[in-house]
Amino acid sequence: MTTGTDLGMPSPGGTHGVPRLPEDAPKQTKKDFTSDQEVRWCPGCGDYAVLAAVQGFLPDLGLKRENIVFVSGIGCSSRFPYYLDTYGMHSIHGRAPAIATGLATSREDLSVWVITGDGDALSIGGNHLIHAMRRNVNLTILLFNNKIYGLTKGQYSPTSEVGSVTKSTPVGSVDHPFNPVSLALGAEASFVARTMDSDRAHLTTVLQAAAEHRGTALVEIYQNCPIFNDGAFQLLKDRDEKEARVLTLAHGEPVRAGNDHVVVRAPDGSLAVVPEADAEPGSVLVHDATDEDPSLAFALSRLDDGSMTHIPMGVFRSVTRPTYDDQVRAQVDAARSTGGGTADDEDLAALLRGGDTWTVA
Amino acid sequence: MSSKPLQRLDRVVIRFAGDSGDGMQLTGDRFTSETAALGNDLSTLPNFPAEIRAPAGTLPGVSSFQLHFADHDVLTPGDRPDVLVAMNPAALKANLADLPRGGTIIVNTDEFSKRNLAKVGYAASPVEDGSLESWHVHEIALTSITVEALADFGLTRKEKERAKNMLALGLLSWMYSRPLDGTEAFLRAKFAKAPEILEANLTALRAGYNYGETTEDFAVRFEVAPAAMPAGTYRTITGNAAMALGLVSAAHRAGLPLVLGSYPITPASDILHTLSGMKRYGVTTLQAEDEIAAVGMALGASFGGALGVTSTSGPGLALKAETIGLGVSTELPLVILDIQRGGPSTGLPTKTEQSDLLQAIHGRNGESPVAVIAPQSPSDCFDIAMEAVRIATTYRTPVIVLSDGYLANGSEPWRVPSVEDLPHLDVEFATGPNDTDADGNPVFHPFLRDPETLARPWAVPGTAGLEHRIGGIEKADVTGHISYDPDNHDKMTRLRQGKIDRIADTIPDLEVDDPSGEARVLVLGWGSTYGPIAAAARLVRATGLPVAQAHLRHLSPFPANLGDVLRAYDRVIVPEMNLGQLALLLRGQFLVDVQSHTAVRGLPFPAADLAEVLHKAIAQTLEGVQ
Ligand SMILES: Cc1ncc(C[n+]2csc(CCOP(=O)(O)OP(=O)(O)O)c2C)c(N)n1
Ligand code: SF4
Ligand SMILES: [Mg+2]
Numbered sequence: 001m002t003t004g005t006d007l008g009m010p011s012p013g014g015t016h017g018v019p020r021l022p023e024d025a026p027k028q029t030k031k032d033f034t035s036d037q038e039v040r041w042c043p044g045c046g047d048y049a050v051l052a053a054v055q056g057f058l059p060d061l062g063l064k065r066e067n068i069v070f071v072s073g074i075g076c077s078s079r080f081p082y083y084l085d086t087y088g089m090h091s092i093h094g095r096a097p098a099i100a101t102g103l104a105t106s107r108e109d110l111s112v113w114v115i116t117g118d119g120d121a122l123s124i125g126g127n128h129l130i131h132a133m134r135r136n137v138n139l140t141i142l143l144f145n146n147k148i149y150g151l152t153k154g155q156y157s158p159t160s161e162v163g164s165v166t167k168s169t170p171v172g173s174v175d176h177p178f179n180p181v182s183l184a185l186g187a188e189a190s191f192v193a194r195t196m197d198s199d200r201a202h203l204t205t206v207l208q209a210a211a212e213h214r215g216t217a218l219v220e221i222y223q224n225c226p227i228f229n230d231g232a233f234q235l236l237k238d239r240d241e242k243e244a245r246v247l248t249l250a251h252g253e254p255v256r257a258g259n260d261h262v263v264v265r266a267p268d269g270s271l272a273v274v275p276e277a278d279a280e281p282g283s284v285l286v287h288d289a290t291d292e293d294p295s296l297a298f299a300l301s302r303l304d305d306g307s308m309t310h311i312p313m314g315v316f317r318s319v320t321r322p323t324y325d326d327q328v329r330a331q332v333d334a335a336r337s338t339g340g341g342t343a344d345d346e347d348l349a350a351l352l353r354g355g356d357t358w359t360v361a
Numbered sequence: 362m363s364s365k366p367l368q369r370l371d372r373v374v375i376r377f378a379g380d381s382g383d384g385m386q387l388t389g390d391r392f393t394s395e396t397a398a399l400g401n402d403l404s405t406l407p408n409f410p411a412e413i414r415a416p417a418g419t420l421p422g423v424s425s426f427q428l429h430f431a432d433h434d435v436l437t438p439g440d441r442p443d444v445l446v447a448m449n450p451a452a453l454k455a456n457l458a459d460l461p462r463g464g465t466i467i468v469n470t471d472e473f474s475k476r477n478l479a480k481v482g483y484a485a486s487p488v489e490d491g492s493l494e495s496w497h498v499h500e501i502a503l504t505s506i507t508v509e510a511l512a513d514f515g516l517t518r519k520e521k522e523r524a525k526n527m528l529a530l531g532l533l534s535w536m537y538s539r540p541l542d543g544t545e546a547f548l549r550a551k552f553a554k555a556p557e558i559l560e561a562n563l564t565a566l567r568a569g570y571n572y573g574e575t576t577e578d579f580a581v582r583f584e585v586a587p588a589a590m591p592a593g594t595y596r597t598i599t600g601n602a603a604m605a606l607g608l609v610s611a612a613h614r615a616g617l618p619l620v621l622g623s624y625p626i627t628p629a630s631d632i633l634h635t636l637s638g639m640k641r642y643g644v645t646t647l648q649a650e651d652e653i654a655a656v657g658m659a660l661g662a663s664f665g666g667a668l669g670v671t672s673t674s675g676p677g678l679a680l681k682a683e684t685i686g687l688g689v690s691t692e693l694p695l696v697i698l699d700i701q702r703g704g705p706s707t708g709l710p711t712k713t714e715q716s717d718l719l720q721a722i723h724g725r726n727g728e729s730p731v732a733v734i735a736p737q738s739p740s741d742c743f744d745i746a747m748e749a750v751r752i753a754t755t756y757r758t759p760v761i762v763l764s765d766g767y768l769a770n771g772s773e774p775w776r777v778p779s780v781e782d783l784p785h786l787d788v789e790f791a792t793g794p795n796d797t798d799a800d801g802n803p804v805f806h807p808f809l810r811d812p813e814t815l816a817r818p819w820a821v822p823g824t825a826g827l828e829h830r831i832g833g834i835e836k837a838d839v840t841g842h843i844s845y846d847p848d849n850h851d852k853m854t855r856l857r858q859g860k861i862d863r864i865a866d867t868i869p870d871l872e873v874d875d876p877s878g879e880a881r882v883l884v885l886g887w888g889s890t891y892g893p894i895a896a897a898a899r900l901v902r903a904t905g906l907p908v909a910q911a912h913l914r915h916l917s918p919f920p921a922n923l924g925d926v927l928r929a930y931d932r933v934i935v936p937e938m939n940l941g942q943l944a945l946l947l948r949g950q951f952l953v954d955v956q957s958h959t960a961v962r963g964l965p966f967p968a969a970d971l972a973e974v975l976h977k978a979i980a981q982t983l984e985g986v987q
Contacts, residue, residue, distance in 0.1 A: 009921045082830050087822035090832030092687050099655035102661030106620050110822055253813040335640035343642045345780045348613050352777050358398050359595045
């Protein structure tokens, strides 16, 4: 089957079509995005830092506040929308991507964000997540990965490592975890990034790039849960450890691990981290987030063996492809323009009569 | 003009039966159109297997289409056919028991080979062994006559054979004096790109017509005069098509874009198909990854100010339960169409049943009241869809519509309403603050209710100053903030129920049909049993006995006078295609000892069976037996 009509889709930025503040309006501040609700996460929870970063970053978008909507599922992280003074829906466990799809598709003028957790997005809501990404709905999805079920008090999650000892796995979990970035790339998400709750600057840059992207932007945020899984990402935060372990991705730049290692591409296409001195000239991987083929981005997401030795951070992939919502709206618009404009009473009457009528006098 | 004598009939029931691949549904549809064009009233019952092509020639592969047409108003597709067209031995075997002795059978003898007979367990051909003596049998070699008529066509034998349903249609059209032009026009449109196939079908159709005219096997021709119907423009319509048109009309009247989220399931899929072709009317259809996503998309669209609708059948309704609960909690308009089929589990996908009533009313966690309504005929699906939208948008609530497989696929004439006569469905969105805070400043409270309807404001994203958060956690009355307060939860639970109860203020009282005014027995139904129950009441009254009939279109809440109606009769009979779900509700709510009559055979009630039940009840009441 082929596409019926060429919809001639533009590929403008993520917030194209969303009303902006007038040029001369006073700049919004973090305070404008802070609701009157008391924040109820545990002290020290990584969610605070993400909330602060988002509240601090939203004014930069220059959008009318009333045209921003946050939709979440269920979990500690999914309480997020209550604390933002935008429109919001705290929905049900795992279903936020579906609800957001209906909203984003029917309202071009909204900037729609999804807030979800590792359990919400990858267990109960796994199906909706992959389908939102394959469709490429214009949504920004912030996936708070604390590798644990926080709200239900500490069961292991689909991102917990094998052997995790938790409330429901007293002798260790046996199921293999998902790598959310690999999963998103496998679903052909058009924008995939990873960042960290504690790194405000990096988080903000990634949010910026995600918001600018038109299509589904999946942002995995490593988030510490000090109550049930404290220190899950400590190796990536520790001053002495992080240098070697965190691979900061920058489009067009060589991928480096610390100051003396680089990522190289072997002749068979696989990636490896080697001392810079041993790298063949020209073999160092230069990151290309816009590569249509997701294979290299996927290989980058697999560099780590689960022990957090090589964790790439930043934008893995950012490619342009038509979004679901733009195309759905374009089909409706096309039907209207070829059918002679928006249907009026006459048109409805014709529709009701259909093709085959008879008259009783 | 025909040379054969013409005999006038007041009603006829024909059943076309054949293999799934024989095109019986199409044949039935075309005969229906021809009949409608003649001005007869009619009702149809397609009946087909869930398998797309069960093994050819077997009993499970039999597909049939029954049509009842008359010179007076018709309530059901008919209990038993007068004429059976059997395209093969399986079709004969599967349907013979329904045909009263003395009825007419047209058999395609070409298919009565040893092999085909053996497939369905006939040791000898029933056409030859005398076992069909009590019926009028026309033995016709339909397949070979078709192939012969198409001798000059450059088509394969298989392709020629495929036109045999048109030959049968031509013959039946001759028998009952139906014009062929509608079918000819239909074929021209259908096969516009395959001229040779088109010509073959037209030739077969006319050959069938001429066969009736020339062969001596058919001595008379019949005609059925038009039925008296109110003046107007008519078309035939199935329940699913009427539902789609009703939704589009409602959205048009309400000035809302319509967003349908749906996942394919029999017998609801046609609603998705139909609406996907109505984009020009502001309809967006989203084929979701599952039923949960489908209703989620609809609810998301409703949050954004569109008319969110989802269509499904029983298994899908089960999956949607949690999201419907979210719709109850967030108090957003949402229309859920459940085109019921036989259950539990996968059940009988292509057969009809009314067994989702309790699921619709109670099948969610918590106190989770929704409105539930049900159409009573295929064309009533149009009105019920508009009513669903009225309730959903006025009361900001999920509304579940319970149609079923019989209504979905059955068809009847429908007087096309004029657009001006359709109900007005004005929708008001919140535009500004609706309250003041302690200091007297204007504020917006998303759960401050309309004092009359108890509906909360519909404040959609994009409206400046009304930014707010909603969700499934319990909300404080008025402000909508998260609240775990015991008294508040008690109050909100009662408010949500009270809002649904108040819908009864805007629905008509239940009307009772009792022409003599002397009935002591009431028969009360809901949904698709209307036709069979009304037909049964007619049969009973024709014997001189009084019986009252009433039919519920609103099941949650019930019409305000229902209790009074129930208590006014000595005995209340409640026929249902389930094991007594409405009866349970009536007993629970009204403490009236209604008598449940149930069957779950995947088919509508035969009117004669219901009439017998009513006769018995009336006799017992007269004898004073309680
Ligand atoms: C249908 C349903 N099943 C189960 C739950 C219980 N539940 C709530 S949150 C949650 C897991 C949350 O984990 P995650 O998504 O990782 O969020 P976190 O609390 O860690 O931020 C579960 C199992 C629920 N609310 N709804
Ligand atoms: S349980 Fe963990 S994730 Fe949840 S609020 Fe507390 S610290 Fe945060
Ligand atoms: Mg978690």
